[in-house]
Amino acid sequence: MTQTTRMSEDLNPEAPRALAEPKSVTVRSRQLKILSYIVLSIFAVFYIWPLYMLINTSLKSFTDYLRDPAGVATEPSLANFTEAWELANFPQYMTNSAIYTASATIIFVLTSLFVAFPIARGYFRGSGAILTMYVVALFLPPALIPQFQLILNLGLYNTRIGFILLFLINPIGMIILVNYIKSIPKELDESAAVDGASYITFVTRIIFPLIRPAVATVTVLHAIGIWNELILPTIYLTNEDYFPITRGLIVFEGVYGSNWPGIAAAVLMLMLPILILFMFLQRYIIGGLTAGAVKG
Amino acid sequence: MTSKRSLWMTLLVVFALVVAACGGGDDGATETTAGGDSPATTSGGGDTDTGGSGGDDVTLRVLIHQNPAFTEYMEAFNADFEAANPGVTVDMSIVAPGDMATSIQTRLSANDVDVIDYCVAPCAGFSNAIQPYMTGVDKPAWQQLIEANLIMDLTDEPFIQNFDEATVRDAVSFDGKVYGINMGRNALGGMFVNQTLLADVGLDIPATWNELVAACETLEGEGFACMTQGGGDTWPIFVGSFGLLGAEFPDQEALSEGLWTGEIKWNEGEALALIEKFRVYATEMLEPGVTGLGHDEATARYAAGDVAFLPTGSWQGANLDGFEPEFDWTYIPFPGSDDSADNQYLFGKYDLSFLIAEDTPQPDVAKAYLAALSDADNYQAFVDATGFIPTQPAATLDSTIGEAVSPLLDNYRNAFEQIWVAPTGAGQWANAWQGAAWFAPFNEFEDAQSLADAAQADLEAGLSG
Amino acid sequence: MAIMNKNYLFGSSSKWTRYAPVMLLVPGVFLYIMIALGPSLATTVYSFTDASGLRGAPVNWIGLDNYDEFLFQGAVSRDNIDATLRTLRFSVLVTFIQFTLGLILALLLNQKLRGRTFFRTLFFIPVILGVVIQGLMWKLFLQPRGGPMASIFETFGLQSEFLGGLPGPAFNWVIVVQIWANVGVTMVIFLAGMQTINTDLYEAARIDGAGGWELFRSITWPQLTPAINTNFLLNIVGSLQAWQLFLVLLGYKPGTQVLGYLVFAEGFGQGDSPSFRQGFAAAASIVLFLLVLVIGFVANKYVNWREERYMG
Numbered sequence A: 001m002t003q004t005t006r007m008s009e010d011l012n013p014e015a016p017r018a019l020a021e022p023k024s025v026t027v028r029s030r031q032l033k034i035l036s037y038i039v040l041s042i043f044a045v046f047y048i049w050p051l052y053m054l055i056n057t058s059l060k061s062f063t064d065y066l067r068d069p070a071g072v073a074t075e076p077s078l079a080n081f082t083e084a085w086e087l088a089n090f091p092q093y094m095t096n097s098a099i100y101t102a103s104a105t106i107i108f109v110l111t112s113l114f115v116a117f118p119i120a121r122g123y124f125r126g127s128g129a130i131l132t133m134y135v136v137a138l139f140l141p142p143a144l145i146p147q148f149q150l151i152l153n154l155g156l157y158n159t160r161i162g163f164i165l166l167f168l169i170n171p172i173g174m175i176i177l178v179n180y181i182k183s184i185p186k187e188l189d190e191s192a193a194v195d196g197a198s199y200i201t202f203v204t205r206i207i208f209p210l211i212r213p214a215v216a217t218v219t220v221l222h223a224i225g226i227w228n229e230l231i232l233p234t235i236y237l238t239n240e241d242y243f244p245i246t247r248g249l250i251v252f253e254g255v256y257g258s259n260w261p262g263i264a265a266a267v268l269m270l271m272l273p274i275l276i277l278f279m280f281l282q283r284y285i286i287g288g289l290t291a292g293a294v295k296g
Numbered sequence B: 001m002t003s004k005r006s007l008w009m010t011l012l013v014v015f016a017l018v019v020a021a022c023g024g025g026d027d028g029a030t031e032t033t034a035g036g037d038s039p040a041t042t043s044g045g046g047d048t049d050t051g052g053s054g055g056d057d058v059t060l061r062v063l064i065h066q067n068p069a070f071t072e073y074m075e076a077f078n079a080d081f082e083a084a085n086p087g088v089t090v091d092m093s094i095v096a097p098g099d100m101a102t103s104i105q106t107r108l109s110a111n112d113v114d115v116i117d118y119c120v121a122p123c124a125g126f127s128n129a130i131q132p133y134m135t136g137v138d139k140p141a142w143q144q145l146i147e148a149n150l151i152m153d154l155t156d157e158p159f160i161q162n163f164d165e166a167t168v169r170d171a172v173s174f175d176g177k178v179y180g181i182n183m184g185r186n187a188l189g190g191m192f193v194n195q196t197l198l199a200d201v202g203l204d205i206p207a208t209w210n211e212l213v214a215a216c217e218t219l220e221g222e223g224f225a226c227m228t229q230g231g232g233d234t235w236p237i238f239v240g241s242f243g244l245l246g247a248e249f250p251d252q253e254a255l256s257e258g259l260w261t262g263e264i265k266w267n268e269g270e271a272l273a274l275i276e277k278f279r280v281y282a283t284e285m286l287e288p289g290v291t292g293l294g295h296d297e298a299t300a301r302y303a304a305g306d307v308a309f310l311p312t313g314s315w316q317g318a319n320l321d322g323f324e325p326e327f328d329w330t331y332i333p334f335p336g337s338d339d340s341a342d343n344q345y346l347f348g349k350y351d352l353s354f355l356i357a358e359d360t361p362q363p364d365v366a367k368a369y370l371a372a373l374s375d376a377d378n379y380q381a382f383v384d385a386t387g388f389i390p391t392q393p394a395a396t397l398d399s400t401i402g403e404a405v406s407p408l409l410d411n412y413r414n415a416f417e418q419i420w421v422a423p424t425g426a427g428q429w430a431n432a433w434q435g436a437a438w439f440a441p442f443n444e445f446e447d448a449q450s451l452a453d454a455a456q457a458d459l460e461a462g463l464s465g
Numbered sequence C: 001m002a003i004m005n006k007n008y009l010f011g012s013s014s015k016w017t018r019y020a021p022v023m024l025l026v027p028g029v030f031l032y033i034m035i036a037l038g039p040s041l042a043t044t045v046y047s048f049t050d051a052s053g054l055r056g057a058p059v060n061w062i063g064l065d066n067y068d069e070f071l072f073q074g075a076v077s078r079d080n081i082d083a084t085l086r087t088l089r090f091s092v093l094v095t096f097i098q099f100t101l102g103l104i105l106a107l108l109l110n111q112k113l114r115g116r117t118f119f120r121t122l123f124f125i126p127v128i129l130g131v132v133i134q135g136l137m138w139k140l141f142l143q144p145r146g147g148p149m150a151s152i153f154e155t156f157g158l159q160s161e162f163l164g165g166l167p168g169p170a171f172n173w174v175i176v177v178q179i180w181a182n183v184g185v186t187m188v189i190f191l192a193g194m195q196t197i198n199t200d201l202y203e204a205a206r207i208d209g210a211g212g213w214e215l216f217r218s219i220t221w222p223q224l225t226p227a228i229n230t231n232f233l234l235n236i237v238g239s240l241q242a243w244q245l246f247l248v249l250l251g252y253k254p255g256t257q258v259l260g261y262l263v264f265a266e267g268f269g270q271g272d273s274p275s276f277r278q279g280f281a282a283a284a285s286i287v288l289f290l291l292v293l294v295i296g297f298v299a300n301k302y303v304n305w306r307e308e309r310y311m312g
Helices: A015-020 A023-058 A062-067 A079-087 A090-121 A127-137 A144-153 A160-165 A171-182 A187-194 A199-210 A212-228 A231-236 A245-255 A260-291 B002-027 B030-044 B046-053 B068-084 B097-109 B141-147 B158-162 B165-171 B195-200 B209-221 B235-239 B242-248 B252-261 B269-285 B295-303 B316-322 B340-344 B363-374 B376-386 B400-411 B432-438 B448-464 C015-046 C065-072 C076-109 C116-129 C131-141 C148-155 C167-195 C199-207 C212-223 C225-241 C244-249 C259-267 C278-311
Strands: B058-065 B088-095 B115-118 B180-182 B185-187 B190-194 B225-227 B307-311 B329-333 B346-350 B353-356 B412-414
Touching: A023 A260, A023 C076, A023 C116, A023 C131, A023 C148, A062 A260, A062 B295, A079 A260, A090 A127, A090 A160, A090 A171, A090 A199, A090 A212, A090 A245, A090 A260, A090 C015, A127 A171, A127 C015, A144 A231, A144 C015, A144 C259, A144 C278, A160 A231, A171 A212, A171 C225, A187 A199, A199 A212, A199 C015, A212 A245, A212 C116, A231 A245, A231 B097, A245 A260, A245 B088, A245 C131, A260 C116, A260 C131, B058 B068, B058 B097, B058 B363, B068 B088, B068 B316, B068 B363, B068 B376, B088 B097, B097 B115, B097 B141, B115 B363, B158 B180, B158 B363, B165 B180, B165 B346, B180 B363, B190 B195, B190 B316, B195 B307, B195 B329, B209 B225, B209 B269, B209 B307, B225 B269, B235 B295, B235 B432, B242 B269, B242 B329, B242 B340, B242 B346, B269 B432, B269 B448, B295 B307, B295 B316, B316 B400, B329 B400, B346 B400, B353 B363, B363 B376, B400 B412, B432 B448, C015 C278, C065 C076, C065 C278, C076 C116, C076 C167, C076 C225, C076 C259, C076 C278, C116 C131, C116 C167, C131 C167, C131 C244, C167 C225, C167 C244, C199 C212, C212 C225, C225 C278, C244 C259, C259 C278
Parallel strands: B058 B088, B058 B115, B225 B307, B346 B412
Antiparallel strands: B115 B353, B180 B353, B185 B346, B190 B307, B190 B329
């Protein structure tokens, strides 16, 4: 039991309480725990195995791979990594993805904050209508085709700005923000107004800190969406220097399509920085994803 | 106070946009920045025009499809072209064949490309033209492009004369005008034969269908595989069966018209017999596990030496050489008929063609590029590198694949996929010429009759609608 | 000021502060109209034309022809309706399985377990890797010739061609990968929901002698309502519009197409004998929209009903 209580868990406010439980419960809970571990491990296998498979494949030569795709690499070599590194401009792709994700997310969050707040409060005539408009947007048809014509006519085809423009909205994000703001007591507005606070000061200084969990959730959801987008870069970006990772990788796969060891090496090289970044930021990412999503 | 804050906010947004706009340029080399800027300036119009005529640096944007031997040739060619034309930079993008149509459509519409390799499925020049007996069908993509005035008329360009007349007429002309250069033909309806392996098990090269069936049995009895294929990509499965289709129906125009008029039905007579042969090919001749092989991967697999046949396009000859196989090989028409006389036609296609965008800001450079590609020496180098069957009378094909294919050229015919257009409203099974790819293990059909019935029903649904 | 409601409280002092909310609202709404609403309405208009999407090509008004072709013409309408039904099947299966698995994983990981962070991170990793890497990993994992899944199948005496084989199984494998890739999000949202439940509720119920299932049914489930609703909507909308995995894993394979992919393929010239038919693709996307709308509407009603019932 002492081991359990020493868990360095961030999401575990009730840990010490376990000590106070009666013995029969403890025995049962131990059985339950073993069962839990079994189930979790079965799941884990399907998350670890593909990773192992990727590493193993990346260490093989193409001929070895063709002879025995799944066998353990007998003469592991890093040749695939150097080759893949030379063939594709992965650092550029990573930089592009980071730029798109960061700038589109920042702009989206800033602009939607000032839409969400007055709508949630009903400060406008037709606030309800605007909110409905966003709810409808959840279900709107994928507007690939007119969007393409729009970007083309704005002269923003195959430009970074044009590409980012496509990611400046997110109806789900807006709805999460509105719902969260609704849970903040309106008396706050009244007292602030009485104190003579201006609208902007109030929204940025008081509301923003209060709805930070929701903002975090929306930020993460939105950023993941951009980071993973595959189709829009296919349509809008033709210059390789603008490719995000997703597009760069699928082009790499198309061009070196048969060479699985090379592709595996490329995938691993792209994964590594993402994973390291994720390890550092995971408290914020996972925390952010959840904090705002469960309230309201 | 308030206005200060909103100013700050505005600045932040602007900053984010600025970061977005030039962040990558700062990281990339100066060269990439220059390349990146060109599409934006061209869509603006005037700037690049003056750049072109003023003899300053010009970027020629070339779009090609991916094929290892071809891509390699193009990279070397571009280097030579840049060396011969100071101030010209070639910015070549390579895309997967499946994305070619999308890239051509979007980049032509955005005026973001100067030279394109028109390799839209089935990558066969101006194929699948609407025939008089076809009614209510969609125009092929190339016709849509021409009618939208996106492709430059090259009829009077001297470099067109380098190519043989039939090619120019059949592959890159529409309505009496010439729109491009076709870089060569490829055989589709043949198969690679591992002669060393056949000799080892004491077999001759099969000349008829029955001999092929028997050869497969012998090979499998000896522990070898009969055929391999890029089954994971789907299209190699049916492209590999084009020779079979041709052996059964040597006059493929007649087959197309017959299906349209109702004189030929998929589920009767010879057509049904053909579909049964598709089944044997797909389910019995191909080795197990080909569903996991990509097209190029299958060639690598074939190079290992324990598979007798690889039915696919002759372009894979150059790639096969690249894997340095330790056996003697040749390329023969698929022996699909019981009558060996029907097994000597070489079914194929006019492969990739280069076109110029009508609105290119640098037409002269683009034409010079095509002229250089058409130049006799360069063209010979292209043929040597890719193994394409030449479409210039002066060029020769000296490789292994060339030796195998040359004697068959008098019997060259366009493969069915270049002729057929399905009626609008026909279901997906109406294209039963792809039937080999619909049998188990690749798709749901188990026997020839049910596939043939589905095919005929879907075809008639389109013909009557 | 006419545009503001009477309940607007801030700054009556200067003109600037009065206009501030409007001016700050405008960028967001403007972007929304320009990027989402406008193009979506334009899609509707497109769907009545024969637009090809090519610059310079003529566009003709053809009324309901695209819809007629999509829904009623020949056998191709059968293929389209199959794609529509397949989209529904994909969405329903993904939503419910992912929801259930995410809930189970969250329940397991909400215990005081050693290595909890490890498991949570592990299950979340695919989300950050993105659809291309997910697809490549699984293509490799599902190699029919000696791949890991093939060897698992072999030990059970089974055989499958996985992605390259029959459309049915291939389609199901996409469902598996879709769930594998996204169950992490569902899980962490549930976990967060569980963390907000007051533990005193459990204590009180235990004293009343409630067992595990009882606790779940009477406390966890109703208390999880916000997380359930979020997950439910995210999964439904996400899965109805998700098709990128199909592109990465299968390509445009007969018997596996879903509506989202069909729109892309028809509008942007993918497929065997491509022609550019953006008008037709627009009609297909309107059909997809109506589908999402009806399902989303029903789901939304259900979610509201749950909220009223459990949260007052």
